[in-house]
Amino acid sequence: MASNWIRLIIIVLFLIVLTTLPLWASRYAVSVLLLIYLYMTVASMWNLLAGYSGLISLGQQMFIGIGGYTLAVVSMYYGIPIFLGVLLGGVLSVILAILISQPVFRMKGVYFAIGTWIIAEALGISFSNWGYVRYGMGLFIQPAYKLSMSSIYYAAMILGVGSIALVYLLLRSNLGLALMAIRDDDVASEAMGVNIFRCKLTCFLISAFVTGLAAGVLYLNTIFIQPFEAFGIGWTVKLLFIVIIGGLGTVEGPILGAVIFVLLQQFLSEYIGFNLIILGTITILTIFFAPKGIIGTFHEKISVELFPIRRQ
Amino acid sequence: MLTSLEPLINGILLGGLYAVIGIGLSMIFGIMKQVNLAHGELMILSSYFSLLFSQLLGLPPLLTLILVFPASFIFGYLLQAFLFNRVLGKGMEPYLMISFGLSIILQNALLLIFTPDARSLKTGLIIQTLDVYGLLHVPVIYLVDFAGGVLMIGFLHLFMKRTYLGRAIRASADDLSASKLMGINIRKIYALAMGIAAVTAAMSGVLVGMTFTFYPHSGTQYLIIAFGVVIIGGMGSLPGTFLGGLILGISQLVGAQFLGPGFQLLSGYLILLIVLTIRPQGLLGRK
Numbered sequence: 001m002a003s004n005w006i007r008l009i010i011i012v013l014f015l016i017v018l019t020t021l022p023l024w025a026s027r028y029a030v031s032v033l034l035l036i037y038l039y040m041t042v043a044s045m046w047n048l049l050a051g052y053s054g055l056i057s058l059g060q061q062m063f064i065g066i067g068g069y070t071l072a073v074v075s076m077y078y079g080i081p082i083f084l085g086v087l088l089g090g091v092l093s094v095i096l097a098i099l100i101s102q103p104v105f106r107m108k109g110v111y112f113a114i115g116t117w118i119i120a121e122a123l124g125i126s127f128s129n130w131g132y133v134r135y136g137m138g139l140f141i142q143p144a145y146k147l148s149m150s151s152i153y154y155a156a157m158i159l160g161v162g163s164i165a166l167v168y169l170l171l172r173s174n175l176g177l178a179l180m181a182i183r184d185d186d187v188a189s190e191a192m193g194v195n196i197f198r199c200k201l202t203c204f205l206i207s208a209f210v211t212g213l214a215a216g217v218l219y220l221n222t223i224f225i226q227p228f229e230a231f232g233i234g235w236t237v238k239l240l241f242i243v244i245i246g247g248l249g250t251v252e253g254p255i256l257g258a259v260i261f262v263l264l265q266q267f268l269s270e271y272i273g274f275n276l277i278i279l280g281t282i283t284i285l286t287i288f289f290a291p292k293g294i295i296g297t298f299h300e301k302i303s304v305e306l307f308p309i310r311r312q
Numbered sequence: 313m314l315t316s317l318e319p320l321i322n323g324i325l326l327g328g329l330y331a332v333i334g335i336g337l338s339m340i341f342g343i344m345k346q347v348n349l350a351h352g353e354l355m356i357l358s359s360y361f362s363l364l365f366s367q368l369l370g371l372p373p374l375l376t377l378i379l380v381f382p383a384s385f386i387f388g389y390l391l392q393a394f395l396f397n398r399v400l401g402k403g404m405e406p407y408l409m410i411s412f413g414l415s416i417i418l419q420n421a422l423l424l425i426f427t428p429d430a431r432s433l434k435t436g437l438i439i440q441t442l443d444v445y446g447l448l449h450v451p452v453i454y455l456v457d458f459a460g461g462v463l464m465i466g467f468l469h470l471f472m473k474r475t476y477l478g479r480a481i482r483a484s485a486d487d488l489s490a491s492k493l494m495g496i497n498i499r500k501i502y503a504l505a506m507g508i509a510a511v512t513a514a515m516s517g518v519l520v521g522m523t524f525t526f527y528p529h530s531g532t533q534y535l536i537i538a539f540g541v542v543i544i545g546g547m548g549s550l551p552g553t554f555l556g557g558l559i560l561g562i563s564q565l566v567g568a569q570f571l572g573p574g575f576q577l578l579s580g581y582l583i584l585l586i587v588l589t590i591r592p593q594g595l596l597g598r599k
Contacts, residue, residue, distance in 0.1 A: 056405065103589035110347050110404060114539050115588050121536060122581040129574040233532060237416055240409060248405075273424040280417040287406050287413075288398060 007306065018157060022150035034153050034221060036262045037160030041214040043242040043254035044163050045207035051249030052171065052179045053203045058236050059116025062123050063093040063208050065230035067215030069127065072139045072225050082143055086216030093212025097205050105197065124231030138226030141219055155217045163210050168251055168307045175199060241279050245286050247293030251307040256295055319569040321450060323562035328458035331557025333516040333534055334541030335465060336509035342548025343485045343505050349411040351538055352531030353418035354510050358384050358517030359526050360426055362433055373433035373522050380514045388510025392503040415531060422528035433521040457519045464515045469550055481505050540584045546597020555595060559583065
C-alpha cells in the first residue's frame with residue numbers, strides 16, 4: 001500500500017515540474033522536452049505492437065505521413081483550426097489502418113513487417129506523384145507559425161503522458177491480460193476463448209490513432225513536410241533504437257529510450273555523419289549484451305517497477 | 313507495332329537482374345529462416361568496391377568482379393561469424409534488428425567515405441542498343457544484366473546440387489538437428505552461406521552500378537526490390553526467385569509505360585502487396 005502512495009507522489013510531483021516547465025525553463029530545454037514527449041508517444045505505440053502484440057511493424061511511418069499531411073492539407077487548404085486538424089490526422093490514420101488491416105493481418109511475422117513497410121513506401125511514392133500535395137516538393141504548414149512554443153509543448157505533453165497512461169491502463173485491462181496470454185501461448189489462449197485477431201486489431205488501431213496525432217504535433221514543430229521524409233524508413237530506425245535501448249515490452253522502456261535518443265541526438269548533432277553510425281552500434285551492442293534493454297535488465301535485478309502491469 | 317513489346321522485353325531482361333538481387337535474401341531465408349535487412353547495403357557496398365578497384369587499377373567494371381567477389385565473400389563470412397551467429401536460435405527479432413542496425417551503419421559509413429554524390433560504374437555498354445530489324449530497340453546493358461543474372465543463378469544452382477558444401481548447406485536447411493548429428497558445423501556453414509549470399513549481392517551490385525546510378529542510400533531501394541522478388545516467387549525457392557524477378561521487372565516497366573515513369577516503383581509494389589495478401593508464401597513457396 002505504502003509503495004503505491006510513494007509511486008503516486010513521485011508521479012504527481014514529476015507532472016507538476018513538467019507542467020510548469022515553460023514558465024521557468026529555457027526555450028531550448030522546452031524544445032528538447034517537447035521532442036522527448038513526441039518520440040516517447042510514437043515509440044510506446046510501436047512498443048504496444050512489437051512488445052506486447054507480437055506485431056513487428058516497419059511501417060509506422062505511414063501513420064506519421066498521413067497524420068502530418070492531413071494536418072497540412074486541412075489547415076492550409078480549408079482553414080480548419082490547427083488542433084482539429086491534428087485530431088483529423090489521427091482519425092484518418094485509423095481509417096487507413098482499418099483499410100489495410102484485412103490484408104496485413106493475413107501476413108505473419110516477418111511478412112507483416114515487410115508488408116507494412118512496403119505500404120508506407122507505396123504511400124510515399126503516391127504522395128510524391130500527387131499534384132494536390134505539391135509532389136515531392138513538400139508543404140509548409142503556414143498556420144503553425146502563429147502557434148506559441150508553449151502551446152505545442154502542452155499538446156506534446158498531453159500526448160506523451162496520455163500515451164503512457166493509455167498503454168498502462170490497456171495492459172491492466174482485460175485486453176492486456178489477453179495479450180499476455182497470447183504471447184505466452186497463442187494456441188492455449190485461443191482455446192480459452194481469446195479472440196486473437198480482435199486483440200491485435202485493437203492494438204493496431206489504437207497505435208495508428210495515437211501515432212497519427214503525434215505526427216500532427218511533430219509537424220507543428222517542424223512546419224515543413226515532405227513525402228520521402230514523412231513516409232521514410234528513418235522513423236522506424238528511430239523507434240527501434242528507442243524501444244530496444246529502453247526495453248522492449250516494458251512501459252517505462254520507451255520513456256527512457258526517448259530521453260536517451262533525443263539527448264544523444266542533441267549531443268551528436270555536430271557530427272552529422274557519425275550520429276546514425278553510433279546509434280546503430282549502440283543498438284547492436286544492446287541486443288548482444290542486454291537483450292531486454294536498460295529497463296528490462298533493471299527489472300530483472302531489482303524488482304521495482306514504476307508502472308507494474310501485473311496484478312498483485 | 314513491335315515497339316509496344318519493348319516494355320515487356322525490357323521488363324524480362326530487367327527481371328533477370330532483379331532475380332539476382334533477390335537470390336541472396338532468399339537463400340539466407342531458406343537456410344537460416346532469417347531475414348537480412350542489410351542485403352541492400354551488401355549490394356551497394358560491392359558497387360563501391362568495384363568503383364574503387366576500377367579507379368585504382370583502371371579495370372572495366374565487369375573485370376573488377378575478380379576482386380569484388382572475394383572481398384564480398386570475406387565480408388559476408390565475417391559478418392555472419394562475428395555478428396549474426398551470436399543471436400542464432402533466439403528467434404526472428406534479434407536477427408532482424410541487428411541486420412537493420414548494420415544496414416544503418418554501412419549506409420552512413422558509405423556516406424562519410426564516398427559523399428552523397430551519385431556514382432556509376434563507367435562502361436561503354438551503357439550507350440549501345442541492339443536494333444532488331446529497326447522494329448525493336450533493346451539496350452545492350454540490359455542484355456548483360458540478364459546474362460549476368462542467369463549465369464549467377466545457374467552457378468548457384470549447380471553449386472548447391474553438386475558440391476559437398478552445397479549439400480551440407482541444403483542439409484542444414486532441411487533438418488538442423490539431423491545435420492548437426494551428421495557432423496556438420498552449423499556456425500561455419502552459416503558463415504560460408506552468408507559469404508556466398510554476399511557474392512550474389514556483389515554480382516547484382518556491380519550490374520546495378522553499370523546500369524543505373526547509385527548513392528550510399530540506394531541499398532534500401534534494392535532491399536525492397538529483393539523483398540519483392542522473393543515474396544512474389546516464394547522465400548527460399550530458387551526457381552521462384554527467378555519467376556519473381558521476371559514478374560516484378562515486367563510489372564514495373566509495363567506499369568511505367570501505362571501510368572508514367574513516376575509510377576514504375578509503385579506498380580511493382582502494388583503487385584507485391586497483392587501477392588502478399590492472396591498468397592503470403594509466394595507463388596512457388598511452400599507453407
